[in-house]
Amino acid sequence: MTVLVTGGAGYIGSHAALALLDGGRDVVVLDNLTQGHRWAVPAGAAFVEGDCGDEDLVRRIIDEHDVTAIMHFAGSIIVPDSVIYPLEYYRNNTVNSRALLQAAVDSGIRHFIFSSTAGVYGEPNATPINEDFALKPISPYGTSKMMTEKMLADAAIAHDFNYVALRYFNVAGADPKGRAGQTSRKATHLIKIASQTATGVRPQMAIYGEDYQTPDGTCIRDYIHVSDLANAHVLALEYLERGGESDVMNCGYGRGFSVREVIGAVKKVSGVDFSVDLAERRPGDPQSLVAGADRIREKLGWVPVHDDLEVIVRHALDWEQSLKTREVNAA
Numbered sequence: 641m642t643v644l645v646t647g648g649a650g651y652i653g654s655h656a657a658l659a660l661l662d663g664g665r666d667v668v669v670l671d672n673l674t675q676g677h678r679w680a681v682p683a684g685a686a687f688v689e690g691d692c693g694d695e696d697l698v699r700r701i702i703d704e705h706d707v708t709a710i711m712h713f714a715g716s717i718i719v720p721d722s723v724i725y726p727l728e729y730y731r732n733n734t735v736n737s738r739a740l741l742q743a744a745v746d747s748g749i750r751h752f753i754f755s756s757t758a759g760v761y762g763e764p765n766a767t768p769i770n771e772d773f774a775l776k777p778i779s780p781y782g783t784s785k786m787m788t789e790k791m792l793a794d795a796a797i798a799h800d801f802n803y804v805a806l807r808y809f810n811v812a813g814a815d816p817k818g819r820a821g822q823t824s825r826k827a828t829h830l831i832k833i834a835s836q837t838a839t840g841v842r843p844q845m846a847i848y849g850e851d852y853q854t855p856d857g858t859c860i861r862d863y864i865h866v867s868d869l870a871n872a873h874v875l876a877l878e879y880l881e882r883g884g885e886s887d888v889m890n891c892g893y894g895r896g897f898s899v900r901e902v903i904g905a906v907k908k909v910s911g912v913d914f915s916v917d918l919a920e921r922r923p924g925d926p927q928s929l930v931a932g933a934d935r936i937r938e939k940l941g942w943v944p945v946h947d948d949l950e951v952i953v954r955h956a957l958d959w960e961q962s963l964k965t966r967e968v969n970a971a
């Protein structure tokens with residue numbers, strides 16, 4: 641009765657592994673460490689270094705660890721990179737997910753939870769975005785995730801498993817106990833970058849586009865605390881184990897903040913008035929993404945506990961400081 645967590649050496653997967661372990665479950669992490677770190681895998685989880693697209697390896701892990709459910713976080717995650725390297729994104733996010741799914745079906749896995757994204761909606765013309773909105777991704781990243789959702793839906797009809805695809809909006813913050821956080825080698829996320837700038841890791845940052853049709857001209861996103869998101873995965877697993885129907889669910893708080901508001905919050909919480917430039921729009925960026933977040937609350941009984949931008953920012957800043965100490969100690 642073990643949960644296989646692909647991508648569990650990365651940001652969200654490591655928090656989900658912690659949440660599972662905190663709940664008394666056994667966890668095995670599979671990660672190829674292209675982005676994640678061995679030290680980010682929580683103590684208490686078994687670890688296998690390898691690729692989630694390696695069907696034989698996955699079948700072996702399922703067998704050896706008595707895996708009954710899979711949480712699939714492994715993937716390539718940077719929207720603008722996907723515009724430049726689309727085939728790489730389809731390989732890692734779609735082709736490798738197909739292989740993982742094949743191994744799961746072959747091995748009789750009954751429950752599957754997938755990291756999808758708000759990026760599957762593209763540029764919707766209404767807000768908040770509900771799960772039944774049309775899927776019209778505007779980046780290869782979004783399309784690569786949408787294709788995996790479609791595979792899951794078809795495979796769940798043909799085979800004996802149920803699944804939840806969780807469509808994350810913008811994930812941020814860090815474990816409140818300081819056990820995990822965002823460590824990506826190539827950080828692009830707004831709150832991470834602003835926290836790095838506030839803590840002196842970067843000299844300055846830029847706002848990508850101030851000419852959007854929003855109140856202050858900058859893009860709007862719905863920021864969800866990573867620990868609330870990790871908890872949603874545990875609830876989704878319990879739901880599937882109760883025999884819940886396969887479904888897709890948005891993960892967000894239902895409230896949007898502009899890029900300027902986020903930077904203002906980081907300056908306020910850190911007390912540092914760092915330098916911010918203005919840059920061109922970034923390719924593949926939708927103007928506004930805010931979750932319609934009723935379904936997950938109703939179906940999973942999910943009740944977020946960190947639904948506060950300043951709390952998210954505080955935890956992100958604390959993690960950034962702890963990373964600096966870690967680097968000093970490692971040097």
Ligand SMILES: NC(=O)c1ccc[n+]([C@@H]2O[C@H](COP(=O)([O-])OP(=O)(O)OC[C@H]3O[C@@H](n4cnc5c(N)ncnc54)[C@H](O)[C@@H]3O)[C@@H](O)[C@H]2O)c1
Pocket residue numbers: 646647648649650651652653670671672673674675676677690691692693712713714715716717732736755756757758807808809810811812824
């Ligand atoms: N961070 C966000 O805001 C966000 C939003 C929506 C969806 N998601 C999705 O959530 C998942 C996790 O994202 P994250 O922010 O933790 O990213 P991350 O880069 O921190 O973690 C991904 C992990 O997967 C590993 N990995 C990548 N390809 C692999 C492969 N083929 N086999 C094995 N391991 C592999 C990496 O080494 C890394 O540890 C991704 O699928 C991402 O698309 C993230």
Ligand SMILES: O=c1ccn([C@@H]2O[C@H](COP(=O)(O)OP(=O)(O)O[C@H]3O[C@H](CO)[C@@H](O)[C@H](O)[C@H]3O)[C@@H](O)[C@H]2O)c(=O)[nH]1
Pocket residue numbers: 717718719756757758759808809810811828829830831833845846847848849859860861899922925929
């Ligand atoms: O230095 C920066 C970084 C970001 N932004 C802007 O901030 C907003 C948010 O950007 P970012 O934090 O990079 O997140 P997204 O591009 O919205 O994508 C994230 O959120 C998506 C779901 O909404 C996920 O699918 C992706 O994996 C995840 O990277 C966008 O308008 C960016 O242009 C800046 O202005 N300056």
